[in-house]
Amino acid sequence: MAGPAFVVGCWGFGPGNLTTSIQAGSGFGYALVWVPVVSTLLMLTLADMSVRIGIQAPASLLSTVKDRLGTWVGYLAGGAIFVITLMFSVGNAVGSGLALSMLTGMPAIAGTVLCTILVAALLVLRNVYRVMEKVMVACMALMALVFVISTVAARPDMWKAAEGMVPTVPLGSTTVVIALIGTCLSANAAFFTAYGTRERRRTAEQYRDLTIADTVPGIVAPGIMTSLVVLVAAKIFGGPLGAENMVSSIGGLSKVFEPVAGPVGVWIFALGYFAAAFSAMTANATAGGTMLSDALGRGASSNTKTARVVSGFILTWGIAITAIFGGKSPVQLIVLAQSLTVLTAPILAALLVYLASRRDLMGSLRSKTWQTALGIAAVLIVTWFWIQLVIGFFQ
Structure with a gap:
């Protein structure tokens, strides 16, 4: 039974998630532990809705959106998903290059190109989705093992972690909070579960x-895993350091694994970072291509010509933005790209909540009242932070 949700989970837990989690812990201590906890609960709600729609709907998700709400709504949703995948592609491209640079000493941009070629090679296989599932589950197992060991070795203060479960947004943390929500509560990833x-x-x-x-x-x-990384970063870096003193270099990020293996922790970090980047890059390109192909009426499969072309464009976009803007402050570029994924999330979350609540579509798998309430909460939260993100652009 395992597979689809693990793909979605790996898609969200990419280098952007790992980077943002470390910045949250180093910059604000245990104060932002609540973000991945609450976001994961709401993400589980949206993913479950998507699973039920995938089971019950007579057609693919975006085709169902077009049938129920009009073709233009399907195009809008497909465009929203495509925009989010472009943002994710930047974080994945930058992260993969940084990880391979740490592992091999090659230039970061060369690492990005090499990782992109490897992902592209996977995408030309005939049975792309099944291969991707196996890669995702393996990467998830590797990352889980490393992060659990790191947490046990670091021994974070669990009392302070409990205090961090009270929702607060410390001064200067808005961008980090939005970026964390963009990865942990990823509406486009929830969409792909269907x-x-x-x-x-x-x-x-x-x-x-x-x-x-x-x-x-x-x-x-x-x-x-996101919560564990926040806890370990808070303990290792002695946060809160404040927004201006957050860890902002790849070398600084790697110190999060020093409790596990001392100097070897840098290599362990690079390996985990690469696993996160490679798995997220593969899922992001595949899902983005599949769903835009579906929105355009060209087929809801990763094997369609349109899906492959779009996937190739997503990978190319990641390389291009990395080459242009990734040289000076790659870590900050990753965080910025992750925060921008919130821009179209309210539309996608609202569509999932609406479709899953329709009795004529869902039958016995229709959302219960409490599920709908949690779904509405997810929509309201991503909408609130969407507003904060827009306001931030004009300040």
């Missing part, structure tokens, strides 16, 4: 087992 569910031909009778074996662990695991 496509993986259809790809695996899941049925209503399998829904309960699918929830236990895939949806819950696939979404909760990266949320837990």
